Amino acid sequence: MNLRLDHKINRDMSLQIVGYYGYDRLKLGLREFDAKSYGSTTESDTHFFDENSNRLAWGNWGVIGNYDYRLNHGMLSAAVYYSKYSSNYRQEREYQTDTTDPSTYEYSKSHTSNSIADIGAKVSYMADFSKVYTLRAGVDYANHNYLPEGLVNSFLTDGIETVENNNSPHVTSNEVAAYVDNTLNFNDKVAFSVGVRGVVNRVQGSTFADIEPRASLKVALGDNFSIKAGYARMHQYVQQVSTNYIDLPTDLWQPVSARFKPLQSDLYSIGVYGNLPWSMYFSVEGWYKDMDNLLEYREGVSVLNPDLAWEDKLTSGKGWSYGVDLSVTREVGKITGTVGYGLLWNWRKFDDLNQGVKFPAKFDNRHKININASYKLNEKIEFNAGWTFTTGNRMTLSTYNYDVPGTMFPDAPSPGPPGWGDDDEVEGVDLYSSRNNVRLPANHRLDLGMTIHVRHKNGHAGMWNISIYNAYCHMNAITIKKDNINDVFFNPDKENWHRTFKTLSLIPIIPSFSYTYYF
Amino acid sequence: MHLRKYILATLLIFVLASCYREQDLDQYRNDELSNMLTLNSLVSADSTVQVAATKPYFFSDVHKGRTFVTNLDIAVSINGEEKEHMTYDANRHLYVSNTKVIPGESVTVSTRYRDKTV
Numbered sequence: 166m167n168l169r170l171d172h173k174i175n176r177d178m179s180l181q182i183v184g185y186y187g188y189d190r191l192k193l194g195l196r197e198f199d200a201k202s203y204g205s206t207t208e209s210d211t212h213f214f215d216e217n218s219n220r221l222a223w224g225n226w227g228v229i230g231n232y233d234y235r236l237n238h239g240m241l242s243a244a245v246y247y248s249k250y251s252s253n254y255r256q257e258r259e260y261q262t263d264t265t266d267p268s269t270y271e272y273s274k275s276h277t278s279n280s281i282a283d284i285g286a287k288v289s290y291m292a293d294f295s296k297v298y299t300l301r302a303g304v305d306y307a308n309h310n311y312l313p314e315g316l317v318n319s320f321l322t323d324g325i326e327t328v329e330n331n332n333s334p335h336v337t338s339n340e341v342a343a344y345v346d347n348t349l350n351f352n353d354k355v356a357f358s359v360g361v362r363g364v365v366n367r368v369q370g371s372t373f374a375d376i377e378p379r380a381s382l383k384v385a386l387g388d389n390f391s392i393k394a395g396y397a398r399m400h401q402y403v404q405q406v407s408t409n410y411i412d413l414p415t416d417l418w419q420p421v422s423a424r425f426k427p428l429q430s431d432l433y434s435i436g437v438y439g440n441l442p443w444s445m446y447f448s449v450e451g452w453y454k455d456m457d458n459l460l461e462y463r464e465g466v467s468v469l470n471p472d473l474a475w476e477d478k479l480t481s482g483k484g485w486s487y488g489v490d491l492s493v494t495r496e497v498g499k500i501t502g503t504v505g506y507g508l509l510w511n512w513r514k515f516d517d518l519n520q521g522v523k524f525p526a527k528f529d530n531r532h533k534i535n536i537n538a539s540y541k542l543n544e545k546i547e548f549n550a551g552w553t554f555t556t557g558n559r560m561t562l563s564t565y566n567y568d569v570p571g572t573m574f575p576d577a578p579s580p581g582p583p584g585w586g587d588d589d590e591v592e593g594v595d596l597y598s599s600r601n602n603v604r605l606p607a608n609h610r611l612d613l614g615m616t617i618h619v620r621h622k623n624g625h626a627g628m629w630n631i632s633i634y635n636a637y638c639h640m641n642a643i644t645i646k647k648d649n650i651n652d653v654f655f656n657p658d659k660e661n662w663h664r665t666f667k668t669l670s671l672i673p674i675i676p677s678f679s680y681t682y683y684f
Numbered sequence: 685m686h687l688r689k690y691i692l693a694t695l696l697i698f699v700l701a702s703c704y705r706e707q708d709l710d711q712y713r714n715d716e717l718s719n720m721l722t723l724n725s726l727v728s729a730d731s732t733v734q735v736a737a738t739k740p741y742f743f744s745d746v747h748k749g750r751t752f753v754t755n756l757d758i759a760v761s762i763n764g765e766e767k768e769h770m771t772y773d774a775n776r777h778l779y780v781s782n783t784k785v786i787p788g789e790s791v792t793v794s795t796r797y798r799d800k801t802v
Binding site for chain 2: 562563564565566567568569570573574593596598602603606640642645646647648664665666667668669670
């Protein structure tokens with residue numbers, strides 16, 4: 166939900182107030198309960214249920230007031246804002262072995278919450294002093310209030326309820342930044358931009374003072390081609406860290422702290438751009454990105470452990486990625502088409518992960534292809550289509566299993582170590598070779614859409630949008646799991662055991678429509 | 685906005701249409717992992733030292749029994765002093781010894797496998 170109010174005070178001054186709110190919820194679950202066997206007419210002796218559920222909720226809201234003032238050759242803007250992001254993830258299991266006996270009811274629940282509340286102000290000025298020189302400058306201040314990890318676990322076992330709580334520790338930081346960017350257009354042939362941003366962030370008694378220089382140079386090569394090279398350093402004071410192979414919107418945002426420095430990245434890029442025959446435009450860009458102080462969860466640490474501080478679950482390391490992006494666009498009459506291709510490598514190296522050896526990042530997606538086309542039938546109706554192909558994400562999966570002692574020692578006078586038993590006897594123990602060792606199958610899908618513009622009698626405009634996501638319903642895999650088709654407990658015939666790897670896919674074809682009304 | 689729209693539209697479809705499919709991961713077979721040696725040993729004061737030597741198995745393989753490694757030369761040491769070399773009992777699929785230990789002693793079993801000391 167969005168709300169925007171604009172007020173033009175006079176020729177030189179205007180005021181805007183913008184508010185927004187959005188919140189999403191998602192629930193996945195499974196309930197098992199007793200039922201009669203097929204063809205059976207007799208009731209079972211006991212009645213039970215076992216229900217698992219995962220609830221995700223995330224969203225944000227905010228309000229910003231902005232004041233613009235035309236000053237000399239440019240525009241002076243001042244704004245104050247407040248925003249709040251929050252997410253919750255609940256994992257719950259409730260079960261009762263005999264629904265006629267209340268004492269057999271038990272549960273285990275885990276509730277993880279995460280939030281960021283920002284309040285800030287910023288002032289900026291942008292001006293074109295001539296055709297040659299453009300200035301952008303500004304000052305920002307923000308107060309961040311983070312809840313890195315609120316964790317409450319509760320259990321009911323044998324009628325006794327146990328609650329574990331990490332008391333939701335908050336982290337507050339104050340951030341001040343100032344920047345200036347200068348763009349010089351010497352002539353139609355050469356454009357040079359240079360700028361710098363300074364940031365001071367104070368958190369938990371520690372102060373991080375960072376300088377972010379940036380520069381780019383664009384040179385025209387004849388009438389149809391140009392070359393551009395750029396460099397930019399950036400710092401990030403909060404990172405979203407994923408607990409597993411699936412990226413969830415409820416993954417926790419973790420701030421910098423006295424222990425963890427800001428994420429620093431250096432991006433180097435160079436590209437060639439130009440016009441080709443037959444009304445085609447192309448771009449070729451090569452880039453290299455170096456990252457330091459990336460955060461990941463430690464190996465062997467339970468993220469649901471409330472006795473472990475959120476910082477103790479994390480570790481920091483380096484990353485680097487590089488690639489080439491190609492793009493060709495052509496317009497023919499009412500049809501516009503773009504073909505894009507990306508070639509990417511993405512690496513990580515953490516002292517505490519993968520035995521200190523470099524490993525591919527989760528998003529080490531080697532190839533990306535995007536083909537988009539739009540057709541404007543008339544002023545009211547427009548069609549568009551897009552096909553996307555991406556090499557699959559990487560994940561950590563044990564492809565081998567090794568044996569545990571089990572019944573190999575029949576003469577042993579005492580039970581074996583943990584892992585003893587028929588289940589482990591057959592399945593063995595997962596053998597992990599390296600982090601992100603397996604690549605998921607490639608993703609691809611076709612999206613189709615149609616937009617219809619309408620104009621109402623009152624003069625206001627509206628827009629219908631009808632779209633089909635994943636038009637040919639390709640079930641793209643989001644993870645791979647190991648599965649025993651014949652369960653050990655229900656199939657004593659171990660000769661017929663059939664183990665297999667299985668992909669899990671969630672999103673099929675999704676038709677949707679929306680209507681936008683312009684006030 | 686588009687992502688949010690898609691997620692909302694799939695709230696029910698998620699539950700109804702999720703699916704599993706078998707996936708061939710043979711490309712991840714690995715000679716080093718296939719031949720990795722696992723030594724399991726239970727040591728107690730009332731019995732002799734015994735060792736089981738097996739290899740891992742690729743998860744999706746038909747696995748009717750363990751893959752035993754039978755040609756090892758395994759030495760048993762007590763408190764750092766080598767006591768004997770174990771013999772292989774083919775019926776029990778175990779390397780056996782005559783060495784008995786008493787509580788508090790440090791027991792080491794070691795062998796050479798694929799040019800590495802285990």
